[in-house]
Amino acid sequence: MSQTRPHIVVRNTTPEDFPSIMELSRQVYPFAPPYTDVQLGSHHRLFPEGQFVAVDTASQEVVGMAASLIVRWDDYDMQTNWRDFTDNGMFTNHDPVRGRTLYSAEVMVSPSRQRQGIGSKIYEARLAMVTRLGLLRIRGGGRLRHYHRYADRMSADEYVIKVIRGELRDPTLSYQLKCGYHVIGVVSDYLLKDPESLGWVAILEWINEAVATPEDYAGRDERFQIPSNTSPLS
Numbered sequence: 001m002s003q004t005r006p007h008i009v010v011r012n013t014t015p016e017d018f019p020s021i022m023e024l025s026r027q028v029y030p031f032a033p034p035y036t037d038v039q040l041g042s043h044h045r046l047f048p049e050g051q052f053v054a055v056d057t058a059s060q061e062v063v064g065m066a067a068s069l070i071v072r073w074d075d076y077d078m079q080t081n082w083r084d085f086t087d088n089g090m091f092t093n094h095d096p097v098r099g100r101t102l103y104s105a106e107v108m109v110s111p112s113r114q115r116q117g118i119g120s121k122i123y124e125a126r127l128a129m130v131t132r133l134g135l136l137r138i139r140g141g142g143r144l145r146h147y148h149r150y151a152d153r154m155s156a157d158e159y160v161i162k163v164i165r166g167e168l169r170d171p172t173l174s175y176q177l178k179c180g181y182h183v184i185g186v187v188s189d190y191l192l193k194d195p196e197s198l199g200w201v202a203i204l205e206w207i208n209e210a211v212a213t214p215e216d217y218a219g220r221d222e223r224f225q226i227p228s229n230t231s232p233l234s
C-alpha cells in the first residue's frame, strides 16, 4: 500500500511556536523540565536566524525544532556541560562578533514522527544558515542514547569507538556520523538526569570547508577518526 509522505517545511521559529516547542520537549525529554517561554523568547530575541521549527503543512503541527547560538569556542573547555554552554538555556552568551562556531544546543523531532526524514531537513536548513553566515563550524554534544545498555561492560569512549566502527548502533550518534559529523571528544555530566545516555555525550563537529584552514582539522583524537567522505546533507 502506498503511503503519502508528509510535507514538511523548515522555517525560523516565531513566538507563536513556543507552546508547541514546550510540548515537544516534554515528549522527547520526559525526565527533564521543558523549555520555558522565557528561554525560548531569549533565543528568539538574541539569534532568530539560529532557531528553527519543522512544520507539517497538512496539519500545521510543529513536529521538530532546532536551537543554536554562536560561541567563541576558545572561551570554553571541552568538558563544559550543556547548561554552561547555553547560559542556563538562555543563550545570553551568544557572541556573533567574536564567535565562529555554531553551538548546537538542540535538535529534536516528535517521537511519533522520527525516521521520516524530518531531522535531516532540520540539519540541512541549519547547515545552509551556517554557510550563509560564513561560520567555521558546528559543534555540539550528541547524546549517547544507548550507552545505558553497555555502561556495565565498557567505558563511554569504548562505546563511541565501537559505534564509529559500526560494531554497535546508537540511534543518535550513528545518525549524526552518517550526516558527516566527526567525534572530537567524549564528555560526562553533560545532560544531567538523562537515563539513556547517563549524562554522556560525544562532542561532534562539522567543519565548513569553504572557510576552514588545515589548522582547523588539526589535533583531532586519532581514536575517533573515521574514513569519511559522507556529505552532511546525504
Ligand SMILES: CC(C)(COP(=O)(O)OP(=O)(O)OC[C@H]1O[C@@H](n2cnc3c(N)ncnc32)[C@H](O)[C@@H]1OP(=O)(O)O)[C@@H](O)C(=O)NCCC(=O)NCCS
Binding pocket: 028, 106, 107, 108, 109, 110, 113, 114, 115, 116, 117, 118, 119, 120, 121, 141, 142, 143, 171, 172, 174, 175, 178
Ligand atoms: C536525532 C533526531 C533529531 C533525528 O531525527 P529524525 O527525524 O528521526 O531523523 P531522520 O528521519 O532524518 O533520520 C533518522 C533515520 O531515519 C532514516 N529515515 C529517514 N527517512 C526515512 C523514511 N522515510 N523511511 C525510513 N527511514 C527513514 C534515516 O536514514 C536515518 O537512519 P539511520 O538512523 O540509520 O541513520 C531524533 O531521533 C530525535 O529527536 N531524537 C531525540 C532527541 C535527540 O537525541 N536529539 C539529538 C540531540 S544530541
